[in-house]
Amino acid sequence: MKATVTVMLKNGVLDPQGEAVRRALGSLGFEGVEGVRQGKVIELDLGLADRSAAEAEVRQMCEKLLANTVIESYRIEIA
Known part of the structure; x- marks a missing residue:
């Protein structure tokens, strides 16, 4: 199972x-861009078969390490 975390x-x-x-x-001539937000994407290969267990585990990973939840938000996709 693969999880994608967007922070x-x-x-x-x-x-x-x-x-x-x-x-x-x-400066490169793309004058129409009014705002840019930059983030990070983390892909995880998981050895879990249960989708809800995988999502719960990835959520714990985000809360403990992958995202600074004071200033960052995250989105999890399980495939």
């Missing part, structure tokens, strides 16, 4: 990397 800064948290990308895109 993004919460709304209202400044994103200096996203702002740097927005400015760089503007």
Whole structure:
């Protein structure tokens, strides 16, 4: 089973990397970009067969390590 975790800064948290990308895109001629938020995607190969158990385990991973839940939110997809 594969899990994909997408971690993004919460709304209202400044994103200096996203702002740097927005400015760089503007300097390359892409003037229509008004905002950029940058995050990370983590793919996990799991040895679990039960979908709900896999999601619960990945949620614990996010809460303990993969996301700083004070400033980041995360989304889990199980496939």
